[in-house]
Amino acid sequence: MSAAYHSLAEKHREIALIQSTSSILDWDQETNLPRKALNYRAEQLSYLSGKIHQLSTSADYQKSLETAENAGAADTLQKANLREWRHQFDRSQKLSQNLVERDSKTCTLAKSAWIEARKQADFSLFAPHLSKLLELSKEKAQRWGYQDEAYDALLDNYERGAKTKDIVRIFSQYEPELEQLASAAVAKSQHSAARSLKGSFPIASQIKLNQQIAESIGFDFDAGRIDTTTHPFCTTLGPQDIRLTTRYDETDFTSSLFGVMHEMGHGLYEQGLRSSDFGLPSGTAVSLGIHESQSLLWEAHVGRSPSFWKHWLPCAQELFPQLQDWSLEEFLNTINQARYSYIRVDADEATYDLHIMLRFDIERRLLNNELKVDDVPAAWNERFEKLFGMQPESDAQGCLQDIHWAMGGLGYFPTYTLGNLNASQLFHAATQKPEIQKAFNEANFSPLLDWMKTHIHSLGSVYLPQDLMLQATGEATTSAYHLAHLKQRYL
Amino acid sequence: MSAAYHSLAEKHREIALIQSTSSILDWDQETNLPRKALNYRAEQLSYLSGKIHQLSTSADYQKSLETAENAGAADTLQKANLREWRHQFDRSQKLSQNLVERDSKTCTLAKSAWIEARKQADFSLFAPHLSKLLELSKEKAQRWGYQDEAYDALLDNYERGAKTKDIVRIFSQYEPELEQLASAAVAKSQHSAARSLKGSFPIASQIKLNQQIAESIGFDFDAGRIDTTTHPFCTTLGPQDIRLTTRYDETDFTSSLFGVMHEMGHGLYEQGLRSSDFGLPSGTAVSLGIHESQSLLWEAHVGRSPSFWKHWLPCAQELFPQLQDWSLEEFLNTINQARYSYIRVDADEATYDLHIMLRFDIERRLLNNELKVDDVPAAWNERFEKLFGMQPESDAQGCLQDIHWAMGGLGYFPTYTLGNLNASQLFHAATQKPEIQKAFNEANFSPLLDWMKTHIHSLGSVYLPQDLMLQATGEATTSAYHLAHLKQRYL
Known part of the structure; x- marks a missing residue:
């Protein structure tokens, strides 16, 4: 050296x-x-x-x-x-010092205006702030520079090396198939009467179950912990100190559990980084699209699968006696329902990415001067109607629901969909190994975690996200595996 | 300015x-x-x-x-x-950089040696470390300088402006009277059969009671909180962020409660400091002897008093039904028993300061080359026998019980006794005001807290400890008020 x-x-x-x-x-x-x-x-x-x-x-x-x-x-x-x-x-x-300070100040004001606007369901309270944030985003994009369009420069903040044209290419293949699939999945769910899980689930028992599950999958509690917050998150306080949080709903134990599975996916990635390189790119997660692939892998691919619940439903039944007469099939049917909903964070796997496509489209049109800020609600509702067959009753359920724009985070949303696609693609690649697949029968997910450690976690930011996907799966990110996964799960 | x-x-x-x-x-x-x-x-x-x-x-x-x-x-x-x-x-x-580094390294090694020595009850494992720490303390004292003896220079670390001769003067008046009083109190307790409080006290209910009490006394939970640790402490994380901790014993609710009362006393002092001067001496507590006076005031003078329990025993009885047939008198008798014990931190008010006098004497003789490190256990046991009429069965119960020396903290111990004396003296001065005394009848301690805010908390380190005592009570620290308090409580 x-x-x-x-x-x-x-x-x-x-x-x-x-x-x-x-x-x-x-x-x-x-x-x-x-x-x-x-x-x-x-x-x-x-x-x-x-x-x-x-x-x-x-x-x-x-x-x-x-x-x-x-x-x-x-x-x-x-x-x-x-x-x-x-x-x-x-x-x-x-970025000049002056721009950074204007940006930070604008975000602070925009955030409190957004909170008020959402409360009052009044977009006009937020519109002037969004205009300023848009101008700042354009200014930043100009200064950072780009080849094709301003969106490229912003996207790179969250997804290193990604280009808008690649997102457009992926989304344009994905969207028509997803629309069809979502529609069929929602129709199917409507016709299969799902039992309601609502009941009384003492928080102490939820904590116990979540802890047992996280431990069994391989989250290291000697190098991390789980606490309670209003909004679940995962944060890294040191190379061996990864903190997850979740929130508890006494009427539904799956809410905290899937929260933990999701944040634990982020946490396993962080625990799997090269700890001797803490603080260096080689010891740092590479992008949001890869990070989200890890959270979704454990939440959706593992946490909503038959092999997982074959083992864990009996444990849940011991802690929550009211579940004793539930069959595995009934339970899986209930947790894997598809339905159209207004709020992105409440969406199921079948409809989630439709929410992202809508946002990506609006952001891009704003940056390319094809849409005015004042016309955002109308554009949102029109597109929503087309995708979901219904319209939000108010902007609080529509274009005011997310905090991202109020924090100046244009360019962030596509990484959620990249996360979904990457998760399915990585899960598919890993499960080509018969021993990984076979271990699922004993609810043993260690071989799967080991594969992720080798192919993703331990590599930090050594390779750019798409090179990493290529090495791990043989292909750049594509929607094929996620569509196949959704078909199998919902249809 | x-x-x-x-x-x-x-x-x-x-x-x-x-x-x-x-x-x-x-x-x-x-x-x-x-x-x-x-x-x-x-x-x-x-x-x-x-x-x-x-x-x-x-x-x-x-x-x-x-x-x-x-x-x-x-x-x-x-x-x-x-x-x-x-x-x-x-x-x-x-202090040279070299000395600071040697000191820090010696303490680290001494601390782990002390843990092992205490576990094995083998002073010889700790003796070489204590010798090094003693040499370092002497070296520091020489560099800092002093008028009468080396102990002065160390004492000033903990009790700004205090001189060994003042401690000696106070202790020599206090000790013979305390020995007599402790002996009488222990004898009296032996003859009054106290009911045992041991039972099952759910931790959730203990937390609730502690919180209610702390809130009622005036600890501001919008500027602080209570958590759980092995060793209770109070720490300041910002001008409006004072954190107390306690430990819970499921068989005895008074353990966590008196822990909270004690740490809350420290916390009330910190909350009462001039917050606009946070980080400046004028917004910082002045000494350990004053800090400890505040913790003992709330733990002992308020927390073990009839007026306090007249109000709070019924509340405790609601939370812990097994207490329902306890009379106020029985309860006070049980929590205010005097007995000779080996361990300082378990000692009651009547015998506590005897433990300190023993330590002060040994520290001073070590620094004045009148006692060798190897002779510490014998000196300890001899003095202990004289003060308590019994001998520790091992050094783990004797000279190895405290962490202070292992952390290089020679000169620290006398501040505990100063704290006891200051607490009684301040409590006496405050209760000269009839309205403060009168409010006790309604278990209203706000006027007492206000008096402490005015005369102690808000003054930070503006005055040296003894000037502060003089202004607040008209006298420098004396043992008269504490002896009177102990007599009233125990005899």
Whole structure:
């Protein structure tokens, strides 16, 4: 290792120490913070992010980066790290201090306006903020630069190396088939009378079941934990400290359970990263589309499968005696119902990606000046009607439902669909191995987890997402495997 | 305010941001940290403490301090802050980097040796470490300087401005009277058959009772919380974020309750500090002897008093039906028993300070070269026999019971007794006001808390501890009020 590379890596380890400290403060804010402590916590966080900004954009940093690049990389890992550091540094250099501050201020105001607008179901309260955020997104895209369209530059924030034209290509193959499939799945669910799971499920028993399941799958509780928050999330507070959260609904134990399965998928990815490279790209998850593939793999492919419940339904029945007369088939039928719904986060597997396509289309038209902000609700409702055969009763159920735009996150949504497609494609590739498939019969998912560790987790950001998919599955992301999965599950 | 003072104060606010961030990491380590996360957490903490050290000892800091001193103080608060900053800076300058590092390393090794020695009840495993710690303490004392004896220099770490001769004077008046009183109290308790409280007390109900009591006394749960740890403590994570912890014993609800009362006393002090001066001496607690007075005031003077239990015993009886046939008198008799015991932390009010006198005497003789480390167990047991009329069966019950020496904390112990004496003296002074006394009849302790806020909490470190006592009570710390309190409680 060159001294120059070593010194640059040390700078990044220092940044990671501050970044992970900041994550501890964030986690504590979500789980524990007393109400009046919020202001000082914001000061602590802002102090730490100032330090990170300083360390990662200084002239001294730039010099270290150049020196390390000139010294050259000794191996694949170093090469990948230098590639990612250069990429991050160039992008951060292209934004002026002034733009970053305007952006942060606009987001803060937009977020509280969005909360109010959603509460009152009044888009006009949010529209001026969305206009400003759109202008800022365009400005950022111009500064970052792109080949085909502005959306490319934003997408790269979340899905390293992805291009809009690739998303368009994938979506245009996927959408007509998905529309048909969703329609058939919803019709089928309507005709099969599903038993209701609603009942009384003591939270202590839910916690016990979730813990048993997470442990059995391989989440390491010596290097992580599960807590309770309003919105479930997964965060990394150190190389061996991965925290999941979920929320509990006393009337439905599957709500917290699928929350845990989802966040645990993220957590297993984080626990599977090369911990000696914590804070370096080679020890960091590569993209949202890959991250989401891991959460969906465990939530949907494992957590909603017959082999999983063949083992776990009897355990649930012991903890929740009211389930004792449920057959496995009845239970699977109930948890795998398809129906059209207004809210993305409540959607099932069969209809989820329709929600994403609608959003991707609107975002792209906004950025390409083909749609005005004031016309967003009408465009939303028209498209919704076409996809779902119904219209939201208000914008709170429609274009105001998600926080992403209010946080300046244009370009984020497509990664959810990439996650769905990647999950199915990876699951298909892994289950080509007979021993992985066979272990499912004993509800043993360790061979599946090992495969993910080898082909995804341990590789960090060494390869760009599409190269990673290619190496792991032999193909770039395609919708074929997800469509096949949905067909098998719903039809 | 002079620009120089302002700039120095800003430096201290920055240090406080890092210090409080570090406290969040410490708190999380005690309450939540997964086992394998310990190493990286240590790296995060060490990084932050390095930053604090750098900011508070740099040439730049020294220059700011001198400039501010030359510009002069505009008022009492500024004057006090400049006094404390100078004191801290001078003390830190007197220790070489080399000494600080040796000290930290020796403590780390001594702590694990102490754990093992206590487990095996074998003082010889700890003795070589204690010898090194003693040499380091002597070296620090020499560097810091003192008038009368080395102990002075160490004591000042914990009790700003205190001198050994003052402790000796107070203790020599206090000890003979306390020995007599303890002996009488123990004899009386032996003859009054106390009912046993042991039973089954569900933890959820204990949490509820503790919370109700803390809230009723005035602990602000919007600016604090109570969690569970092995060793109870109180820590400050920000000006409005005070965290208490306690431990639960399912067979005895008073264990967690008195733990909460004690830590809440610390917490009320912290919540009562001038929050706009967070991180400055004027917004910081002044000493351990004053801090401990606040915890003991609420635990012992309020929490073990008839007026408190007249109100709270019925509430406890509702939550714990097995208490229903207990009379107030029976209950008070049970929670206020005196008995000789080996372990300091289990001691009652009547015998507690005997444990401290023994330790103070041994520490002082070690520092004055009147006692060898190898002779500590014999000296301990001899003195213990004289004070308590019995001998520990092993050193685990004797000179190996406390962690303080293993952490290099020589000079710490006397502050516990100062805390006891200050608590009684402050309680006596406050209850001279008839309205404070009268409110006790309705279990209303708000006027008492208000008095403490005015005379202690809000003054931070503006006055040295003994000046603070003088202003609040008209006298420096004396044992008279505590002896009177013990007589009333036990005889």
